[in-house]
Amino acid sequence: MDVYYFPIDKIEKSSNVIIYGNGLVGKQLVEWNNKFNYCNILAIIDKKAVDKQMYSNIPVIKVEKMECLQTNFDYILIASKKYESEIELILRNKHVCANKIVKIEQCISDIGGYQNAQMTALGKNNFWGKDGIDWYSKAELNVENTYEATLKRNIEKYDLLRNKQGAWLDFGCGQGRMVQFLRKSVGEFYCCDISEAAIEKCNQRFSDMKNVHPFVNTVNSIPLKDNSIDVVYSLGTMVGFDFREMDTYLKEIYRVLKKNGFALIHHSNWRETEDYLINGKGYTHSKGYLRGDVGVSDVQFLANKSGFKILEHYTIPWGKVNENIDAMCILRK
Template sequence: MGADDGRKLLMSDSNRLEKTVTAEGLLWGSEVANEYHGIASSHMDDQWRDYINPFFEKYEFDLTKTIDFAAGFGRNTKKLLEAGAGHVMMVDFNQECIDQLKSTLEGPRAKSFKNDGYSLSGLSDQSASFFYSFDAMVHFDMEVIISYIPEIARVLKSGGHALLHHSNYSKNPGGDFRANPHWRNFMTAAILKHVAIRSRFDVIEQREVPWGEEQIDCISILRKK
């Protein structure tokens, strides 16, 4: 394969990812402010206690510069700030979510960043000490997640951790994720572990968790080498 062929292949991959994130990433804006963001926010304290806090108690995460990825309307950012995050970079693809974050949370300890839906190109290398995503990547297409893992490694400093809540639903490959339970996209703990290891991460824990269905989700804790 020549250089021109390689560039064409990369462009093809980018075009496919752009179509995927445009089709799926725009479902989470102001049109679901009450049905999704409002309800999810009302459950945040319980979910933090049951799913997130046990990891915070177990590991010494450095929250000095934290990325809240797919931040939505900011319910996770609020909890991260309460947990002692020095500064939170709130990243989302949806412009309506960015507008909400700017109007409600942006300030000395939090700043919003709009990304392209499959990379973290607006963030500098080794600019974060902790990368966090909860109740968002569970809906991401597998190829989109695979494109993000090396980017997460790029923006994390050496020794930095990532906490990723993702789907562990292996049924209906190639199907519409909206036909799956709780809109879980096709993904597994094993696939994420494989890609993470190839991206210079140590996978220090993977905990499968139920979400209305047994073991439908997984929380993976990664540490950059």
């Protein structure tokens, strides 16, 4: 079955939305919204609607009844690809403004959001290289500056190395560029990545280090036990995550963390930059950077939803990029 995503890049959070279509696609969108509580769905339009019909506590109505809704809508989301043009014509004939009509797109995450976003969609422009190895190799070149700007200040500020027997997880570790700074200061060090080639590099790199455990991450989950990790950090990976992927993995990070455990998350803030307002589309920033379609407010929303306490959240202006394209979020379970 085709999977379609709720177009958060076109519909603002907390908007009033009507879904046109009560078939499988429309129901997918409703269930997604029920899970994430992203917007307020006023009604579902369907040509087969009958009086007093409801779906998931949402009224299902015929298009003729649209004017009877007591709340003004911000968008109508067409939940059909097959009849998209026909439905759009119906809406335009009812004088619905074009900028209020939103169309769906097939979800890039239908066979694994993290893997597709990082290794497929972004890889189309050859930025990542085969299996991400080109990107990981480039990342090694500036590793000390990255460590100083993201991890070191927070490790020191929150005294995260006080437990010398603690268990740490590097989520999206690449070739293990950050592990070298920390492996001798903790008890067990787990590092995972979706790229088998990257994990093979880690196995070679840390073959003589018994406390380092590289493994290939599974799609949409982290194969570790509940409440097993003291500190999780992620650098240079979750910057490519969209709203759905951030939600999935923040919940997984929360699950594997012990009570009072910490998470240090480096993520995209592109959605809240001036560049996004002017050039925003897909994953590509106008200067060529590859960033997920989220911002600080989105990550705060999802972190709170997952159960985290947000200790600190700040943007990172990298070098000459003064528009705060990235952010660091410090979380505690």
